[in-house]
Amino acid sequence: MQHFNLPRALRGAVRAEETPQQLFAQINGAIGDLRQRHDDNINDVREHVDNLSTAMNAMQGQLDRNVLSTPGASAMLPVEPDYTKAFASFIRKGDGEAKLSELQSAGDRAAIQAALSVGSDANGGLLAPIEWDREISKQQVTTSPMRKLAKVMTTSVGAFTTLWQSGNPGSGWVGETAARPQTSNPTFDPITFAAGEIYANPAATQRILDDAAIDIGAWLVDALRIEFNRQENIAFLSGSGVNQPAGLLTYVTGGANDGTHPGGNLTVVEEAVAVDALIDFMYGLGAPYRQNATWVLSSLTAAALTRLKDADGNLIWRESLIVGQPATLLGRPVEIDEGMPGPTAGNIAIAFGDFRAGYLVNDRYSSLRLLRDPFTNKPFVHFYATKRVGGGVLDPNAIRLLRIPV
Template sequence: MSKHFSPARLAGGILAVRADASGDPKKIFAELNKAFEDFKSEHSQQLKELKAGQDDVVRQASMAKIEDRLGSLQSAMDAQAAQMTALQIGGPGTDGRPTDPEYTDAFSAHFRKGEVQAALNKGASEEGGYLAPVEWDRTITDRLVEVSPMRQIATVQTISGTGFKKVFNQRGMGSGWVGEVAPRPETVTPEFGVVTYTPGEIYANPAATQQMLDDSAINLDEWIANEVESEFAYQEGLAFVAGNGVNKPYGFLTYVEGAANAAAHPFGAIRAITTASATEITGDQLLDLVYDLPGAMSQNARFVLNRTTLARIRKLKDGEGNYLWQPSFSAGQPQTLLAYPVTEMAAMPNAVAGAVPVAFGDFRRGYLIIDRTGVRVLRDPFTNKPYVHFYTTKRVGGGLLDPQALRALRMAA
């Protein structure tokens, strides 16, 4: 066993998790800095011992635990940043009060008993449904922004109709040089392309007993927001990355060269850089990915990948032995790779043959999310007695906005 490492040192505190650091950004930063220094020290020593043929099982276990600790701390940092992003949208009001208290009170009464005075049922529909009050809608939206990585980095457009169309100028304007008295024939006129973004419907159907609803201590607002947020965030996370467009958004990976929607956008497909190996990613390939993106698109560019791929890329170094990946060291700042922010997205595939485990670019210019105005809640006390179901729906769509703003790293087949 290496003299530089021992089980006692492991137990003594390198990887110790302090419970009091869970919610304090300053303490999280300190823990993250310490864990990253341990990671660099252990990994460098591991490489030396590998070269000397002295690797041991205990050191491998140490590295795995350090990486897990780094991941946990970075997740805590990312959560702090996401909460800041969600707060920018704004809550019900500066004083925390509902923007529509009269209807909110009526809606809460309807939630418990299904009884609303006629003068207050402005959300009523012909089939007896009720639209959620403004602050309910905003609460759910805020939560989605907080937990959905794509909503944090893409463009979000709210619509009031059944769909959204965007016209793209395909350029191609013709011109020519002529003499003073030479004729001026007609030149080529640029063509326009249209992309239609059609929202699908996402739903959640939580239930509670009538006795549970009768309990005045229950926070209905918090309860339904939690239920809806969990379901919607999971479904959206999958769809924005790889959705097939059938009653759901088209994921951006479907627009990569060779994928199902490669020819769907007027500007073409998302360019892909292919690795030499079917399982390994190198630093040079990440550099190729970065510099293949036009300079005008790189100012707000970022890497998108899942946790498994990030764990592998964390170990990559440049020619001088510096890590390509750097953790976040200040509030509101993300972890970086080659000096660009990194967004961890669980729906991205692993680095296996033929997959696209890494995407890079300006997602705000590259991908569009559309939200049909309003979250709708239908109260159903009849289907599953004694439970009352709250059928909650939101219409969401998405698709490629500009393929020139994104690049993809594809593993060799």
């Protein structure tokens, strides 16, 4: 069978000792295999191309959604590109005046003529094109340092429960052969930190979501996050404990959570804001807690403390020279919480203690949820957001409060 000049791809698939019929059958089978392999390769290429195209489209869509909210992007995206181009031509070459007049609406021309200083033709000028920042400037909202300082527990249910030990086992010294009577036992009381729920349900029209120069949806989600943090800031200090966290400042005589902790209320000391009083107040906290203690107070109280000096004329307040590190008062770090009352007579203005040992924040797992609802109230799209979080005093011995005398 040497007179057959087979293609290289088929030479290994046939044997010379076969009959012509068997040989042709083997060749046809090999050709079929090659064809199938070729088709499979083509399909693989097409699949890779389709995947790449899908990925490119997704990236382009993400870019289209985000570029307007990206810092610096405003310089690349003119509000009126045709008008901006014509204006640039007028500035550079002195032409384009007719084009500008065509592009301006009657309302635009009226606004231009009403403000001569910004460019009426009689004064030899034209209104400069306006660029939007595309970012919304907003008031900075402080968040509570309690979440940073306290012990944070994440639970999969609506509440977290722990046990509080009252007392210690009894003990005593005995002789070698003396009797060993039974000693007293400690008692255990449950403390439950139930998760309250914050909600918001703002709405926006579908048209403004589609046509706004900024990503309204992303802005709204961020605004909800900030608002929920603000609500937490209030509750961690003064919350009643009913459908919300139990605030730190409510575990006092006459407070909303007076007597609810089996270990008692927080210690409240009435002292004027003075150096000796602060030293006594600080060392009144037990040593196991004091070594990890932090001061928590408002900016107004901090302003009063920064001017206090010891007997040698040294300031007891030390500003940090390292970015990100807190200032210190009598050697212990200070956290500013604007939710704390100011240094006014009768106010609890200062908290001092080991907050990780003394206060617990209970976060419900995946507590922040957002439901986009375009159906209930057409043409409005509602953004129903909820967050579940609880909190309360864990150990009343770990934190002390200072009240300004009346």
